[in-house]
Amino acid sequence: MTHLFSRVWAKWMGLVLSMLLFLAAFAASLAFGQTPIALESVWDALFHYDKSVQEHVIITTSRLSRSAIAAAIGASLAIAGSLLQALTKNALASPSTFGINSGAIFFIVAGAAFFSVSSMVQYMWIAFVGAAVAALMVYVLGSSGRGGMSPMKFVLAGAAITALFVAMTQGVLVTDEQSLESVLFWLAGSVAGRSVEMLLPILPFMAGGWLAALFMSHSVNILTSGEEVAKGLGQRTIWVKSAMIAIIVLLAGGSVSVGGAIGFIGLIIPHIARGLVGIDYRWIIPYCALLGASLLLLADIAARFVIMPQEMPIGVMTALIGTPFFIYLARRRAGRT
Amino acid sequence: MKPDILPHAHGGRPATASDLLRKRFLKVLIALIMLTAILFLTGLSAGSTWLNPLEVMRHLAGAGSGEHAFVIDTLRMPRMLLAMLAGAALGAAGLIMQGVVRNPLGSPDVVGVTGGASVAAVFFITYLAGSVSLRWLPAAAIAGAAVASALVYALAWKKGVTPVRLVLVGIGIAACMGALTTMMIVMGDNYSTSSAYLWMTGSVYGATKSDVLSLLPWVALLIPLSVLFSRASGILELGDETATGLGVRVQLHRLVMLAISVSLAGAAVAFAGGIGFVGLIAPHMARKLVGRSFAYLVPVSALLGSLIVALADVVARTAFLPMDIPAGVLVSGIGAPFFIYLLYRNRHQ
Numbered sequence: 001m002t003h004l005f006s007r008v009w010a011k012w013m014g015l016v017l018s019m020l021l022f023l024a025a026f027a028a029s030l031a032f033g034q035t036p037i038a039l040e041s042v043w044d045a046l047f048h049y050d051k052s053v054q055e056h057v058i059i060t061t062s063r064l065s066r067s068a069i070a071a072a073i074g075a076s077l078a079i080a081g082s083l084l085q086a087l088t089k090n091a092l093a094s095p096s097t098f099g100i101n102s103g104a105i106f107f108i109v110a111g112a113a114f115f116s117v118s119s120m121v122q123y124m125w126i127a128f129v130g131a132a133v134a135a136l137m138v139y140v141l142g143s144s145g146r147g148g149m150s151p152m153k154f155v156l157a158g159a160a161i162t163a164l165f166v167a168m169t170q171g172v173l174v175t176d177e178q179s180l181e182s183v184l185f186w187l188a189g190s191v192a193g194r195s196v197e198m199l200l201p202i203l204p205f206m207a208g209g210w211l212a213a214l215f216m217s218h219s220v221n222i223l224t225s226g227e228e229v230a231k232g233l234g235q236r237t238i239w240v241k242s243a244m245i246a247i248i249v250l251l252a253g254g255s256v257s258v259g260g261a262i263g264f265i266g267l268i269i270p271h272i273a274r275g276l277v278g279i280d281y282r283w284i285i286p287y288c289a290l291l292g293a294s295l296l297l298l299a300d301i302a303a304r305f306v307i308m309p310q311e312m313p314i315g316v317m318t319a320l321i322g323t324p325f326f327i328y329l330a331r332r333r334a335g336r337t
Numbered sequence: 338m339k340p341d342i343l344p345h346a347h348g349g350r351p352a353t354a355s356d357l358l359r360k361r362f363l364k365v366l367i368a369l370i371m372l373t374a375i376l377f378l379t380g381l382s383a384g385s386t387w388l389n390p391l392e393v394m395r396h397l398a399g400a401g402s403g404e405h406a407f408v409i410d411t412l413r414m415p416r417m418l419l420a421m422l423a424g425a426a427l428g429a430a431g432l433i434m435q436g437v438v439r440n441p442l443g444s445p446d447v448v449g450v451t452g453g454a455s456v457a458a459v460f461f462i463t464y465l466a467g468s469v470s471l472r473w474l475p476a477a478a479i480a481g482a483a484v485a486s487a488l489v490y491a492l493a494w495k496k497g498v499t500p501v502r503l504v505l506v507g508i509g510i511a512a513c514m515g516a517l518t519t520m521m522i523v524m525g526d527n528y529s530t531s532s533a534y535l536w537m538t539g540s541v542y543g544a545t546k547s548d549v550l551s552l553l554p555w556v557a558l559l560i561p562l563s564v565l566f567s568r569a570s571g572i573l574e575l576g577d578e579t580a581t582g583l584g585v586r587v588q589l590h591r592l593v594m595l596a597i598s599v600s601l602a603g604a605a606v607a608f609a610g611g612i613g614f615v616g617l618i619a620p621h622m623a624r625k626l627v628g629r630s631f632a633y634l635v636p637v638s639a640l641l642g643s644l645i646v647a648l649a650d651v652v653a654r655t656a657f658l659p660m661d662i663p664a665g666v667l668v669s670g671i672g673a674p675f676f677i678y679l680l681y682r683n684r685h686q
Contacts, residue, residue, distance in 0.1 A: 092505065097512065137677070152501055156442040159508045160617070163446050164676065166515070167538075167613045167669035174531075174538040174663055184530070188523040261519075263512065313523055319516030323509050327492055330505035 003278040018290040025297035029067040065196040070300045071293040073259045076251040078292025081266025095252035096263030099161030103134025104256035106165040113176045124257040131253035186260035189315020202254045209251040217281035261315045264322020362633040365626045369640040380417040380651045419544040420650040421643035422552045426605035428642020431616020433598035438500040444616035445602035448507025452514030453485020454478040454606040459533045463525040475607035482603030539612030539665025555604040567632035612665045614672035
């Protein structure tokens with residue numbers, strides 16, 4: 001596989017550039033919006049806060065939390081996607097295409113409708129359970145049976161599980177209109193109108209997931225070189241795989257409980273990261289984190305402008321960016337197999 | 338199987354495997370038709386007021402007292418018939434799609450056909466319902482299904498269309514359609530939001546005679562038409578190379594079958610909304626009952642589909658009285674777990 005940065009110093013440089021891109025995207029997401037704010041004011045709001053200045057208040061009360069949430073979700077989904085692609089050896093894998101997001105959403109909707117769940121921490125645990133159920137279902141359906149894991153089987157199993165959870169979510173919502181109103185923003189995927197308090201309970205889990213992914217990256221490298229090779233090198237592959245699934249569930253479920261259905265980040269970013277640094281997951285994971293955060297921040301900025309004065313739900317935005325990419329990959333892979 | 342170990346059919350000729358299959362097919366067909374008739378009668382009798390089935394039969398024969406004419410003819414009959422027709426169309430559409438993509442998980446809901454219809458229908462409900470008559474909603478849904486499938490076909494084209502590309506591109510388009518639908522629902526006002534959801538779940542509530550008459554020709558023409566192509570469809574399951582070698586024009590045949598499947602699904606969805614999983618479950622059950630012959634599978638799958646949807650609707654409108662639950666909720670509530678079970682059972686095939 002050809003990739004852009006083949007030398008180690010180039011990879012470090014790329015990482016620094018990605019960091020700069022992330023910082024620029026973060027600053028832009030603070031500055032742009034309904035009320036454009038100059039970058040100096042953004043700087044002042046962060047470091048010389050003055051609550052009598054309206055712009056400072058806008059930044060600290062609404063934009064900062066929004067940008068932080070977008071960055072955390074983008075990084076989490078991208079890392080979850082890269083682990084899922086490694087685990088299933090499937091280029092089309094991602095938390096959204098494999099039904100993990102819709103599983104988490106169905107559980108949240110059902111929890112809100114039947115058990116009147118309303119606290120953020122409860123939503124989070126429910127989302128973890130939903131993500132885990134969906135992930136296990138897809139994994140069992142995709143990998144069992146004659147012929148082992150086949151790419152086609154996985155993608156179809158993922159699509160079927162997605163259809164399943166979407167249909168069940170619709171069923172709950174159509175019988176219980178009251179909960180429809182309260183969960184609508186989860187369905188569309190959005191990072192707007194959320195306070196930092198919503199992110200804080202989930203952040204430790206996300207950060208744990210990021211670090212665990214980074215620590216595991218060497219084992220992931222060994223696993224991707226083949227099941228036999230990994231076993232020959234003394235790896236307990238079942239444990240590595242279980243840990244990967246646990247991290248995916250943590251990151252995808254956590255993202256859904258804050259931001260709802262935001263798709264395709266986990267599909268696109270791992271491909272870009274592999275294009276830049278090759279197949280070494282010790283590099284792929286940090287690149288995914290930075291690029292995923294940047295892409296979601298940029299998508300969120302774009303979502304504020306495409307249909308002014310309204311805002312487009314960011315989940316729709318990422319789907320519109322992601323679909324052409326998915327189809328491009330589908331055409332390319334299917335041509336090869 | 339060797340023919341000589343099989344029991345002898347009448348006439349002294351040794352019964353072949355295909356004789357046995359045909360016998361089995363006829364048995365299944367008769368059983369399903371009887372079940373459908375029983376369900377039809379039950380559906381006309383059951384409701385907020387229970388009518389005596391004998392009374393209903395007398396009415397159907399034209400010898401009734403006429404006191405229940407409104408309930409039977411206007412309220413229950415069109416709804417029952419529409420559910421059956423939509424179910425039959427979805428069952429057959431799923432079967433044909435599975436044949437085209439050579440995978441038991443292919444169905445109009447998975448590859449974006451239903452998604453395209455949903456986008457058009459929700460657009461209609463959200464933005465046009467105030468100014469354009471609701472009579473045009475089915476037309477909009479069919480157009481949406483057609484556009485989405487044309488898009489899938491065109492994007493999957495690369496010197497011909499292969500089943501794998503068709504499915505993968507279809508899944509991508511389905512995701513995109515889902516996002517567009519969500520966008521309109523989130524941005525629409527509350528009223529259109531809940532009616533859009535009702536449509537997407539699928540319901541035959543308020544069906545009229547003219548709905549039934551509009552859906553009937555699609556089902557009555559396209560299902561027999563697909564049986565006509567059954568020989569080529571059977572050969573196509575052996576693989577593109579083999580089929581080409583046996584003289585089947587693979588790409589043309591695939592396009593025709595796809596068009597039939599999409600039209601059936603689009604028409605059903607247009608009148609009954611996004612009822613899911615029928616196209617996945619009915620063909621599975623049909624294969625269990627009559628084996629793999631396409632000509633037998635089409636009618637059996639269609640009958641099973643109509644049984645599923647009609648039964649779901651009868652239960653949905655009677656079991657929760659005075660509530661009238663959309664049939665789609667019941668279909669996916671029972672169909673989805675059953676589908677997972679099927680997937681698990683058939684994972685070795």
